[in-house]
Amino acid sequence: MTIYDLFMEPLEKTGLRRLRKKLIKKASGDVLEIGAGTGLNLPYYREEQVSSVVLMDRDLKSKALKKKSSNHKNLKLIFREENVMNLSFPDERFDTVVFTLVFCTVADVEKGLKEIRRVLKKDGKIIFIEHVxxxxxxxxxTFDTATPLWKKLAKGCHLNRKTMEQLRSSGFELKLEGKMMKNIFLGGTGKIKRTAQ
Ligand SMILES: C[S@@+](CC[C@H](N)C(=O)[O-])C[C@H]1O[C@@H](n2cnc3c(N)ncnc32)[C@H](O)[C@@H]1O
Structure with missing residues (x-):
């Protein structure tokens, strides 16, 4: 278990693990997971409905990912180190794009979401969990006041992002399917709004 996994364990126990399980099992086809981190979503992909999962991160935690992926021999996994703000994948390459606890840290949220829209098929889906x-x-x-210090301690993480609003204004239609801690953690699925296609 990594230090990140240990740090996350209280949250995972409080409901995050349940939310991951509920949402990640909806991934299908060719999947891109942005900011895969130490691979905490990996156990919940369903091998029978997923063709491949590209596990991508700007700072790929290869050791942790490879260790966890050894339990999923039938899942086709591809590891990539890239930045969501500038993806190397062609347009409309993926059926599902997953991101959990990522957009609190991405430097330019709008640019990252635009890239996700570009690589997602028109009828594809996003699966997300974010804290807002x-x-x-x-x-x-209080969260506004704490953010400048927290950003320094937690690798650029903002406590006060309005990620749901940013997702909607970037052309996604959202279905919220889970929440934790008085709506600070929100999870759900989404698709590209027809008008935005
Ligand atoms: C808080 S961790 C979340 C990890 C994992 N998704 C989870 O749910 O536990 C945020 C992850 O997003 C990655 N990340 C942050 N900004 C990124 C970017 N611009 N492009 C790709 N990955 C990014 C970080 O390297 C880190 O692994």
Whole structure:
């Protein structure tokens, strides 16, 4: 288990693991997972409905990923080190694009989401879990205040991003299917809005 996995364990126990399981099992066809990290979503892909999974990260944790992937011999896994803001894949290459706890850190969210739209098939789906700025005014302000320090401690992670709004304004239609901790963690699926195609 990596330090990241240990750090995440309380959250995983509180409901994150259940949410991963519920959502990742919906991935099908050719899948791109952005910011795959240490591979915490890997156990939940269904081999019978997934053709391949490209596990991509700007800083590929090859050792952790390869260790976890050894339990999934029938899953075709491809490892790639790239940045979501500038993907090397052709247009409309993937049936599913997965990202969990990634857009809190991506430097230019709009650019990253535009790339996801480009590589996703027109009838493809996104699967996401993200933590976002709290709805409560007081907590929202607290998260704003804490973000500059937290960013330094947690590799650029923002506590106050409005990622759902950014997803919608980038042309995705969302179906929220899970939440945790007073809606700070939101998970769901989405597709490209017809008007945005
Ligand atoms: C908090 S971790 C989440 C890891 C994993 N998705 C999970 O759910 O546990 C964020 C991951 O996103 C990756 N990441 C951040 N910005 C990225 C970018 N611009 N392009 C690709 N990966 C990125 C980081 O390297 C890190 O592995």
């Amino acid at each position: 700025r709290p709805e409560s005014k007081a907590l929202g302000r």
